[in-house]
Amino acid sequence: MHRIVEFVNTRRANGDGLGTREQLTSWLHTHNLLPPSAAADADDRERAVWLREGLRALLAENNAEPVTSPRPDGLDPTARTQLATLTAALPLRLDVTSMPPRLVAQPREPVDHALATLLADVATAVAAGTWPRLKACREPSCRWAFYDQSRNHGRTWCSMNVCGNRVKVRASQRRRAGS
Numbered sequence: 141m142h143r144i145v146e147f148v149n150t151r152r153a154n155g156d157g158l159g160t161r162e163q164l165t166s167w168l169h170t171h172n173l174l175p176p177s178a179a180a181d182a183d184d185r186e187r188a189v190w191l192r193e194g195l196r197a198l199l200a201e202n203n204a205e206p207v208t209s210p211r212p213d214g215l216d217p218t219a220r221t222q223l224a225t226l227t228a229a230l231p232l233r234l235d236v237t238s239m240p241p242r243l244v245a246q247p248r249e250p251v252d253h254a255l256a257t258l259l260a261d262v263a264t265a266v267a268a269g270t271w272p273r274l275k276a277c278r279e280p281s282c283r284w285a286f287y288d289q290s291r292n293h294g295r296t297w298c299s300m301n302v303c304g305n306r307v308k309v310r311a312s313q314r315r316r317a318g319s
């Protein structure tokens with residue numbers, strides 16, 4: 141599965157997979173983003189959550205409805221701004237020793253390096269043409285991330301059974317209410 145999707149989905153209905161710095165450390169170790177000797181601190185955890193929610197906002201925009209205003213989207217309105225602040229401090233570098241050249245994390249500090257690597261994943265997905273298929277569920281109460289493998293790139297919900305149905309039920313309730 142795509143690493144961005146896994147990272148965004150560390151926030152689950154039954155809890156937060158990045159709830160503590162130990163959990164963040166463990167997640168980064170599991171994904172080979174952090175050397176075994178390194179660990180995240182509380183500030184790192186806060187930044188990782190900013191990064192996650194900022195990425196979620198970007199993935200939600202990849203799944204935006206054609207008419208966007210007004211759209212109560214259930215997202216933190218500051219997520220993008222916070223992500224922009226964060227990215228300014230996490231530089232990427234063009235590695236021309238690999239072929240084709242690619243963006244890689246620049247920071248020396250291990251956790252910064254790990255977070256910058258997750259940002260580089262965005263550039264990699266854009267370059268590969270897969271970025272528009274990385275989406276967050278359109279259901280505001282859900283926002284689960286997924287990779288849209290449908291032929292027409294038209295998948296809207298994480299699951300037709302859960303969120304797709306929720307939307308249909310609301311629509312039929314509105315019709316019955318006559319509004």
Ligand SMILES: [Zn+2]
Binds near residue numbers: 283298302
């Ligand atoms: Zn959903």
